[in-house]
Amino acid sequence: MPKQTFIYASKVTPSEDTIKLRGWVYRIRKMKDKIFVILRDASGIIQCIGSENQLSSEAWNMLNEAAIENYITVEGKPVEDNRAVNNVEVKLTNFRIMHKGEIFPIAKDQSKEFLLDNTHLFVRSYKATNVWKVKASVLRAAREWFFENDFYETTPPILTGSACEGGSTLFSLKYFDHTAYLSQSIQLYLEALIYSLEKVYAITPSFRAEKMRTKRHVNEFWHIEGEEAFVDFEGNMKIQEELVTYIVQYVLKHNAKEFKELKRDTSVLETIKAPFKKVSYKEAINTLNENGFDLKWDQDMKTEEERALSNIIGEPFFVRDYPSSHKPFYVKLHEDDPKWCFSADLMAPEGFGELITGGQREDVLDTLVRRIKEEGWKVEDYDWYIDLRKYGSVPHSGFGLGAERLTWWLCGLETIQETLPFPRTRNRVYP
């Protein structure tokens, strides 16, 4: 008899041959002379049925002892049956518990706090597994798009001696005899690399020490950042909308099963196609004021307003040309009216809000130095960055996409924390 290997639950189809599966007990329902056990593996779940009169007494006894999350191996014949989960089930001829262990602590009733305390066990839950698969697709699709469009993947440092987004939200740590910081964005380093590779990207963790408690924030997230030489503000938005469209189409094609399990209605996602709608900041304020808000032209949009705008527009859209005072020193200003700047945020529909911030960078030496001073930063802290404008400075643009923000929206989840296996939040750095 040829050696049989284990197959995945999702690959099981009715056949005359006996198959072998391995995985964990997802559910088990016991009756007098038959037992239903749902086996879970990386691919999904499948129902197995064991009857007392078709199993050895050893196998039957083991089946009676089986409990949630035991590691098991099974053998049996796959048959069609419309009473089973996916209309196929395995009639067991053999059953073994490979590791019984203790009673699994996560059961039917779970509070958010309990799940976070047991995150290391919750990662194996069926829902979480589906999210990890979508997120893996997001990262893979992003890399594919960059590769297809001649971007080079680069590896900038995560440990850094200077701030990018401002001092108050930096995590600091001891670096030999100095203080170093965890990266908030590798943008400044990517700007250096365009002078070598022209079109670069990186996927790195970013850290923000913000003491916020919202469903949109985590203190450690994965940042998909791109930077391109010779690309202006408009061209940068084109890159972003094509990248996002590619990722959306990729997950729709490859993750239909996961979306179904997550009960995500994908009809909105199916309509998404570049180019995206673009509204100026001024227009956005006007639209909001027409819908019952009372905002001034230079007022910052708050979460409530952003969410309202996202629901009004109902598709992905850019808010472009922000007031300069709202954006950092590296953003290029409009030459004719420096009150406005070349910065745009890409918003997701359905009230999910910001996915990307991007824009054209200031490439003129004097203007950059002036802006750093105006914002109250020390010029010497940015010496190397300023240097980039001294030797063949070129117009360039870039953006930062939050992998978790995107996954959150694509999966239609309650909170962004659910897109990370071990989310780092204000009160959680363990496990």
Add this chain to the structure above:
RNA sequence: GCCACCAUAGCUCAGUCUGGUGGAGCAAUCGGCUGUUAACCGAUCGGUCGCAAGUUCAAAUCUUGCUGGUGGCGCCA
């Protein structure tokens, strides 16, 4: 940083307002059971009511402090 809220059995919660012998469901254990869909039925087991102090004849319950956690906001991806 600001504002709320929560802490009672392994888990989810009721009981707190109005002080007077700590409850239910799930899990676990035992038994029953018709192909179950987080099965169902019966029984058993299970508690320093987050910690500390105060008020009171009497505190899970009222007061104060502390600890841990959750939600929302500023900010942002």
